Amino acid sequence: MSNSNLFLKSGFVRAPLQNGVGRYVCQLQRIVLKFCKSHGGSRGLRDFIEQDLVDFASNNPGVVVYLKPRRHRSPVVVAEYLNGDRVWMNMHNKTHSEITKWIEVLRTQQGDIASTRLRKYQYTDYPSVQGPWTPFTFKDPKLNVAELPNEEFGANNRLPMSATEQLRIMFEKQTLDVKPQEE
Amino acid sequence: MSAVKRAQQWAxxxxxxHIFDCKWQDPYESANVIKKYLMGLHKPIYHPMNDCGDVVVCINSREIALRGDEWRQRAYFHHTGYPGGATWTLAWELHNKDPTMIIKKAVYRAMKGNLQRRHTMERLFIYPGEVIPEEVKQNITNQIRQIRLVPTRLDHIPEEEVQKYPKVMDYPEDYVLK
Incomplete structure (x- = not known):
């Protein structure tokens, strides 16, 4: 996370599975199209209003559509959602087909998804089946009763055997083998 | 959050x-080990933004072993900020003045220099000898394994064991040991 993301709303990845299992509730509540009647920057939005807006409104009776003409200002779409999110999107110089696609995005998304910082790229309701880790998992139970510091737990136990030690063990083995023959 | 979950979170x-015995250990090698425990890098839950670092207690820092002739060669630089205020202290001099300083500086240097480093260093306790205050000792639940094997001196091994140790040959009677 960099400093520029400090004020970004943070959240987790989620699957919008609940919505649409029984019935679909459109999360988009209100959409305001702000545009200029004369400027070229609003051309695409004006085309959208002329050709597609009536169909859009009749297909989505749950969405309130406002039109706000304003002189010599760039076109903007503001969408408001059931969870209180408000998405502001600039439509300056966007073509008709681009705007159709962006408005489809605004209609189908659940709240302001694009401007959340994902804390993690994975999420689960059941983080662990075997129980979460604690400092005492995989620990030698002998440590519970040991008096620390202790040579047994402090010495390095991964070093290879030294040649001296190997010779000593060979010698001990030899003496063990020899002894029964003498008796 | 249920009581069980709260206890789980707490656990x-x-x-x-952790306790670490510095006896006969290279401070610069062991700093890399101590660092991991101080920052919590040894835990599966590690994340730079969660505060999961542990406490490390180092004992016997007086008995550290530097490589080669580093006691004479390694210099520690300090500048007071005033003109002519630079000093270079050799490792053996520094160790005579403060036997905890070399291991402390080694751990400090092993960590990346960020805002967290000084707070992480607060969790490192260093004692020159074997004596630890009781309130520190009662918290210790784990020991960090040393890197090097601590050698045993011949005159510290009991006489019986030395006699029993297998020999390839005996010196002749008239052999003169230097």
Whole structure:
């Protein structure tokens, strides 16, 4: 996370599975199209209003559509959602087909998804089946009763055997083998 | 949050106190090990933004072993800020003045220099000898394994064992040991 993301709303990845299992509730509540009647920057939005807006409104009776003409200002779409999110999107110089696609995005998304910082790229309701880790998992139970510091737990136990030690063990083995023959 | 979950959370994020015996250890090698425990890098829950570092207690820092002739060669630089205020202290001089300083500086240098470093260093306790205050000792639940094997001196091994140790040959009677 960099400093520029400090004020970004943070959240987790989620699957919008609940919505649409029984019935679909459109999360988009209100959409305001702000545009200029004369400027070229609003051309695409004006085309959208002329050709597609009536169909859009009749297909989505749950969405309130406002039109706000304003002189010599760039076109903007503001969408408001059931969870209180408000998405502001600039439509300056966007073509008709681009705007159709962006408005489809605004209609189908659940709240302001694009401007959340994902804390993690994975999420689960059941983080662990075997129980979460604690400092005492995989620990030698002998440590519970040991008096620390202790040579047994402090010495390095991964070093290879030294040649001296190997010779000593060979010698001990030899003496063990020899002894029964003498008796 | 249920009582069980709260206890679970507490257990997962509890700080463990580790003890590390510096006897015969290279401070610069062992700093890399101590660093991992101080920052919590040894835990599967590690994340730079969660506070999961542990406490490390170092004992016997007086008995550290530097490589080669580093006691004479390594210099520690300090500048007071005034003109002519630069000093270079050799490792053996520094160790005579403060036997905890070399291991402390080694751990400090092993960590990346960020805002967290000084707070992480607060969790490192260093004692020159074997004596630890009781309130520190009662928290210790784990020991960090040393890197090097601590050699045993011949005159510290009991006489019986030395006699029993297998020999390839005996010196002749008239052999003169230097």
């Amino acid at each position: 997962t994020f509890a700080r463990t106190w």
